[in-house]
Amino acid sequence: MADYQLFINGEYVDAQSGETFTTHDPATGEAIGEIAKAGREDSVRAIEAARKAFDEGPWPKMSGAERGAKINEIADAIEAKAEKFSEMEARDGGGTIKKAMFADVPGAVGAFRWFAKLAIEEAVEVEVPGTPFPPSQNWVRYEPHGVTTGIIPWNFPFIMAAWKLGPALAAGNCAVLKPASFTSITALMLGEVFQEVDLPPGVANLVAGPGGTCGEELAVNPLVDKTAFTGSTEVGRRIMQLASGTVKPV
Numbered sequence: 001m002a003d004y005q006l007f008i009n010g011e012y013v014d015a016q017s018g019e020t021f022t023t024h025d026p027a028t029g030e031a032i033g034e035i036a037k038a039g040r041e042d043s044v045r046a047i048e049a050a051r052k053a054f055d056e057g058p059w060p061k062m063s064g065a066e067r068g069a070k071i072n073e074i075a076d077a078i079e080a081k082a083e084k085f086s087e088m089e090a091r092d093g094g095g096t097i098k099k100a101m102f103a104d105v106p107g108a109v110g111a112f113r114w115f116a117k118l119a120i121e122e123a124v125e126v127e128v129p130g131t132p133f134p135p136s137q138n139w140v141r142y143e144p145h146g147v148t149t150g151i152i153p154w155n156f157p158f159i160m161a162a163w164k165l166g167p168a169l170a171a172g173n174c175a176v177l178k179p180a181s182f183t184s185i186t187a188l189m190l191g192e193v194f195q196e197v198d199l200p201p202g203v204a205n206l207v208a209g210p211g212g213t214c215g216e217e218l219a220v221n222p223l224v225d226k227t228a229f230t231g232s233t234e235v236g237r238r239i240m241q242l243a244s245g246t247v248k249p250v
Helices: 040-056 064-080 082-093 097-120 157-170 185-196 211-220 233-244
Strands: 002-004 006-008 011-013 020-024 031-036 147-151 174-178 204-206 226-229
Touching: 002 185, 006 040, 006 185, 031 082, 031 185, 040 147, 040 174, 040 204, 040 211, 064 082, 064 097, 064 157, 064 185, 082 097, 082 157, 082 185, 097 157, 147 157, 147 211, 157 174, 157 185, 174 211, 185 204, 211 226, 211 233, 226 233
Parallel strands: 002 031, 147 174, 147 226, 174 204
Antiparallel strands: 006 011, 006 204, 020 031
């Protein structure tokens, strides 16, 4: 049985409380990992790391092409570890190895590559023939929100992590992701990939813990500029209520 830590500011760390929780293989009931149990203070620490990375770090100042190249490196590193990710995705989530190898992990790789492509191809020129107006140049400038947070459910945990992180990073945001407590392992393993490709510290942070504390802070914290949630209507309603205090988009 392995231990899995939180990934904050480019490093693996224990929860500040020192608490952990056990995750099980749903097919056998076997305990397969002890996971650091993030609380509200750990989410605050991750958000502050993302805020500093966005306000002071290089990530939002990079060109789309530079960010896209780094995200492609993330995709390459996941692909190189496909067998390891597939095994843990199947064991933690209860799917089959075949599904993980041919759907979940390639799907996550494909998502990162797609958003890398969009980041690289950020400039598009359009000519409108026959206009009666004098020649001019008009530009639409897309800017990142800033700090974005993502909360994902237990089904398809790895590909959903890519769906939340891929577009956020491609646009120049810095992010905090919280996977479901039942299926945290593969999302937390992404920290190894981020270290391997030298993603700047604080750009992507990973916390696992209860939604009522760790998760709610990701929606209510005033340092967060946008939050994204996939899950039940009941929890989605709660996320909207929390985010409304700072009028952040959800």
